[in-house]
Amino acid sequence: MKFETFERTVPFRPGWKREYYDGKVHLRPSWVTIDYSLKLTQRPERPTHGLRMCEATDRAQLIDAFIDSFCYAPEYACDSMKSYRKKAAEYVDGYFGSVRGERSPCSTVLEIEGQIVAAALVKLRPTLPPLLDCLFVRPACFRRGYATIVAARAVNRLVAHGQPILRSGAMLANEASIAWHRSFGFLERPEYFLAQSRYFNAIHERGRLEKCNLATAEQLAEWDAKIASLKDEFERLSLAEDRSNKPLTAEVLNHAEKAK
Numbered sequence: 001m002k003f004e005t006f007e008r009t010v011p012f013r014p015g016w017k018r019e020y021y022d023g024k025v026h027l028r029p030s031w032v033t034i035d036y037s038l039k040l041t042q043r044p045e046r047p048t049h050g051l052r053m054c055e056a057t058d059r060a061q062l063i064d065a066f067i068d069s070f071c072y073a074p075e076y077a078c079d080s081m082k083s084y085r086k087k088a089a090e091y092v093d094g095y096f097g098s099v100r101g102e103r104s105p106c107s108t109v110l111e112i113e114g115q116i117v118a119a120a121l122v123k124l125r126p127t128l129p130p131l132l133d134c135l136f137v138r139p140a141c142f143r144r145g146y147a148t149i150v151a152a153r154a155v156n157r158l159v160a161h162g163q164p165i166l167r168s169g170a171m172l173a174n175e176a177s178i179a180w181h182r183s184f185g186f187l188e189r190p191e192y193f194l195a196q197s198r199y200f201n202a203i204h205e206r207g208r209l210e211k212c213n214l215a216t217a218e219q220l221a222e223w224d225a226k227i228a229s230l231k232d233e234f235e236r237l238s239l240a241e242d243r244s245n246k247p248l249t250a251e252v253l254n255h256a257e258k259a260k
């Protein structure tokens, strides 16, 4: 592909690294993430055959469903198939083990014709609210409401156990996950690196659209308004970050490195 074609056809997307070299497009997800929080209240549930608690005997089925579900997601886009399979097994073993907390009995799966097609896996943490550790649906079943069904059942179980809040997370590059979290009612927790990433992405995309003559004056004005609002949020969080006077811990430095 010629550089001019790359510029015209490949947009800057939040959470994605966009590069061109050796005559080729190189797209990779960055590790900028969004933290979510949900105030828990009872959810309406529609009667669904095959909805049940996740059991320890589901290990092999969950690995299979995980591999299928994440095949179009950005999380493992840079992995070989071998490493992807290994990470899927590691994730499921960690879920059944004590990684990020203890497995919650509220974790829910949806099984159809002997196959797990959707899962909402929850972890309990001693000093923090429970975490929606992983949510996935097999691609053949996307947009049938299955993620909402398993998550609603998990939420109702958490409510019955007296839990007031559920945390979750998504990669900024994972548009489906972000859309789902919004639709389910999760709220984003403001975060400096996230605001920075969105702000600079919008600046670059506006620049590309103008340079390639791909936007009308009206559309560019809309981008300017969006950039102004993202800038406000970025500056507000920059100030908060400065004021907090936090030393740059290894975790922050690592995050900054990954966000590049």
Ligand SMILES: CC(C)(COP(=O)(O)OP(=O)(O)OC[C@H]1O[C@@H](n2cnc3c(N)ncnc32)[C@H](O)[C@@H]1OP(=O)(O)O)[C@@H](O)C(=O)NCCC(=O)NCCS
Residues within 6 Å of the ligand: 069, 070, 073, 134, 135, 136, 137, 138, 141, 142, 143, 144, 145, 146, 147, 148, 149, 169, 170, 171, 174, 175, 176, 177, 179, 180, 181, 183, 184
């Ligand atoms: C994200 C994911 C779990 C959503 O599952 P799903 O069963 O398709 O979601 P639902 O049918 O419950 O969607 C409910 C709403 O979320 C939003 N939504 C879900 N997927 C979306 C997408 N790809 N694009 C835009 N909106 C989407 C929509 O508002 C949708 O309502 P609608 O279909 O009436 O428009 C699924 O795409 C998935 O498993 N992806 C791969 C694994 C993954 O990324 N997991 C999340 C990791 S944090």
